[in-house]
Amino acid sequence: MFNTIYINVGNLFIIRRCRDRQIQSLVAEIQGLQLKLTDGRDAVLWTRGIGDYGTTFVSTETWNQISQQTEKVLWSKTVWFPQGVPRFGFIIWLAIRDRLSTGHRSSVWGQPQHCLYCGEPDETRDHLFFACPYTFTLWLKMVGNLLGTDPDPDWNTTLSTMMTRPYDRLTFILLRLVLQATIYYLWREPNERKHHTSSKTVDQLAKMINKTVRNRITSTNYSTNPRLDGLMQ
Ligand SMILES: [Zn+2]
Structure with a gap:
């Protein structure tokens, strides 16, 4: 098992004390991905809808994302x-x-x-x-x-x-x-x-x-x- 995975912005993966084969193959897979990194800094964004992200947390929007939408009943x-x-x-x-x-x-x-x-x-x-x-x-x-x-x-x-x-x-x-x-x-x-x-x-x-x-x-x-x-x- 691995203890820690460090990922820095430069797309380098440093894995300490990792002997797990699954983790090794996962790392190989990630390294094979063609990541397109921008110059901007990483930021946490909240999903507001499909393809719509925002920096602030809005409870109703988050609730709409995670709750099952059912039709409103007439009664x-x-x-x-x-x-x-x-x-x-x-x-x-x-x-x-x-x-x-x-x-x-x-x-x-x-x-x-x-x-x-x-x-x-x-x-x-x-x-x-x-x-x-x-x-x-x-x-x-x-x-x-x-x-x-x-x-x-x-x-x-x-x-x-x-x-x-x-x-x-x-x-x-x-x-x-x-x-x-x-x-x-x-x-x-x-x-x-x-x-x-x-x-x-x-x-x-x-x-x-x-x-x-x-x-x-x-x-x-x-x-x-x-x-x-x-x-x-
Ligand atoms: Zn009766």
Whole structure:
């Protein structure tokens, strides 16, 4: 093994205590290269893109070089937005990817579970949001006329409506907050039912969601932010 390789600008290689054959052949190969050296001094450069180098480090450019570029998904704005609640965002993200541990999914590992709201044997994501009569009744109550069209119990229709209709800024914030909170509480309620004997009515759940959305709007300091003025109305 070699200890040190010194390389100077004059293209000389001085290798001390090197007996490794692979290193010897590597050196021979390097020496055989036709290097074109300029008179300028060596400098460290950061890659900014293909064939583009700069002397300063810019984290976003470096990140773009090393990260895998994937196409931005249409639904990302429905999940992540400044006024959203992260724990709600996480649940809706799982719902969009159909990764919530619904009865339909748990039946794969031998633990089927029916819908605790209506008794439907196959509790799928699409059933919960909002093909189930209970959850759809709640959704109708919560969304009101925010969608600008009649709410549909179909999951894909609901999402594509939200992603494609041209909502004004405040309506879109409110709509997403209401959807996130509704999904979060609908997802949490069956677990509460498992651990407590009482179960909430649609009206009780609606009240909780309403209060949560109001609290969230209050915490955004909407009254001092002109861009959010009118959100509470
Ligand atoms: Zn149901």
